[in-house]
Amino acid sequence: MKQMIVNCGVKDTRMVLLDNNKLVEFASEQSSGSGIAGSFYKGKVMNVLPGMQAAFVDIGQKKNAFLYIDDVLHAHLDKQPKVKPSIADLLKPGQEILVQVTKEPYANKGARITTHYSLPGRWIVYMPEADYIAVSKKISTDGERARLRQLGSHLKQGEEGLILRTVAEEENDEAITNDLNMLRQHWQRIRESFSQKSAPAELHRDLGMVERLIRDVFNPLQDQLIIDNQERATSAITFLQTLLPANVDPPVSIHTEKEPIFHAMNIHEQLHRDFQRKVWLQSGGYIVWDQTEAFTVIDVNTGKFTGGVTLEDTVTQTNLQAASEIARLLRLRDTGGIIIIDFIDMDKETNRRSVVEALEIILQRDRTKTHIVGWTRLGLLELTRKKVREEIGGFSYETCTVCQGTGKIASWIKD
Template sequence: MKQMIVNCEPKFTQMALIEEGKLIEFATERSQSESLVGSFYKGKVVNVLPGMQAAFVDIGHKKNAFLYVDDVLHPHLEKQPKIKPSIEELLKVGQEVVVQVMKESLRGKGPRVTTHYSLPGRWVVYMPISDYVAVSKKIQRESERTRLKILCEQMRFRGEGIIVRTVSQDEPREAIQGDLNFLRAQWELIQERANQAEAPSLLHRDLSIVQRLIRDVLDPIQDELVINNAKEANEAEAYLSEMSNGIHIPVKVYHAAESIFKAYGILEQLDKGLSRKVTLSSGGTIVWDHTEALTVIDVNTSKYTGEYSLEETVTLTNLQAAEEIARLIRLRDVGGIIVIDFIDMEQEVNRQSVVEILESVMKKDRAKSQIVGWTKLGLLELTRKKVREDTSVMFDKTCDSCSGTGRINVITIH
């Protein structure tokens, strides 16, 4: 059972997801700057850069959006030309194009957009021009994978693409068909608006943070949803009812004077989880550092001395750290390249156990990730899809004295 705790404030909405008493996901959406990811725009090409194989598109925001050549070619790899054409052959300055935001503006860069359109539903992701069916790898039963693939092949029109989500496992045809029909209607509406609108203009905005997370992570029957705002709770109940074919699913409204996050122990877990140094229950520590290019995580035994041998002490610390790191990567919403400096282990079987623990916990994460493997220096490399700014960065402020170096220069020159 999971608990989704929502804190609604005038200037922002925050969501915390708890599983087995542990905080596993946290997200904030500011009222004045709603998330762009998933939104559709009719934009105008303002610059084409053959040297970067990319174009900049005006979508009506302060910074122009970045459109890479791979996001202009057909989304189905088998339908792409063997030799990649120049971006100049595909786009011209002044050309109007419908794009979808795939990444928020990060570190001064504009949002990244694509023409590989996708509309996520409860059971499937609808891709109007992708021309293939894929089934979530997390559905492991082969007979069920085959059933869902055949089902969606029968449902889709020529040229359409469908990704079957994990929650579709064992769902009846009627539920999946209803989801697909709704998403098809959304796409038709987007096309109608695109035909009438002048560029740049917004054509479709994705759901609110609460609705997105209800759609993506909440089991309406088993999980608990708690909101500290009656109006938002009513809207959530309406969305749950729509998603559950008219079944009324109550949402708990929190009324107490104490902060909802404090009452559910979220503030304490956030404070520990977003710290630079995180202490494990054994006494070991995990230290996090962020650079422009990657996130570096260092594992130490610290106060944990073990009982029998150095190899056992190190391995137990690493196993505990691997489980906690996987949880915190999701909680912090860390994206891009991640390098973990586990404590050196002599036995290959122990190294493999650490990777297996990391993989098993990261499978629960909705964001796509890949464990690349060990380097010659004994570092573990992995990547995670980056869509938004890391959660920990949102709560940081660059130091006026050290400008983010972590050190203050105390040298006085006379």
């Protein structure tokens, strides 16, 4: 069973997801609702740069959004030209286009946008112009995959694209059909807004954080939602009622005690431990987590652990435990981009494979796609994880005005 714990503050709303009483996700949203990933805009092309095969588009934000040529070509690879054209042949300055934000603006960079539109529902991801059908790879049974693919083929109209999500497994046809029809109505409203509004203009904003996470990770028949704000609880109940049968009550509890919900449920202490630079493992080993602008570096150490029969056994046990913990922390911290893991050197190839498999098992539970590239010649493991929103640390910590985030203070400052 999973528990979703929501703390509603004056400046922001924070949410944690517990899976068997263990933290697996943390999300934070400012009260202003500033996140725009997933939202649709009518934008105006400002600059077209053939040398970069990209364009900058004004969508009404502080910085122009970035549109790469691959996000302008058809979403179906089989329908793309064999020779990639110049972006100058596809877009012109002053042209008005419908775009969707795929990555939040960050630091001095504008948002990343695409013309490969997608609208996620509870059971389906609707792509109005993608022209293909896919079934989640996490649905392992061949019979169920075949059923969902056949249903998708029956429901698909024209150039539509459909992805049957993991939660669609064993779901009845009527519920999936209703979900698709609702998404079609959303798309129609977006198209109508595009024809009525002048660029730049927001046409559709994705759900708020709580509703979005309920839609994506919450099972209303098994899981529990605990929230400390009556108004937000009422909103969550209303949203859950659209996902539940008429005779089932939404599994929502309201925290009314004086002690803050994160303190009362020991969440605050766990977050503090899991977001440290140095995180201890149960065996006595530890990992060190360093973030740079370009990538994340994670170092694994045996620490106090000496329990193996041989050195190889000790090292492998530490690495296996570290692999599971790193996979959990990648999801919890929502770390994106390039990730380098320096596991302790192992002599046996079988042990190296076991470590990668341990990492993969936990990563399968993560909604964000992670790709394990492999081992480098120096024995480092390379990964990439999709980055959509600003790093969680950006919401949770403020950069020190003295050390500027290095963790070190120059000796002359102290004199």
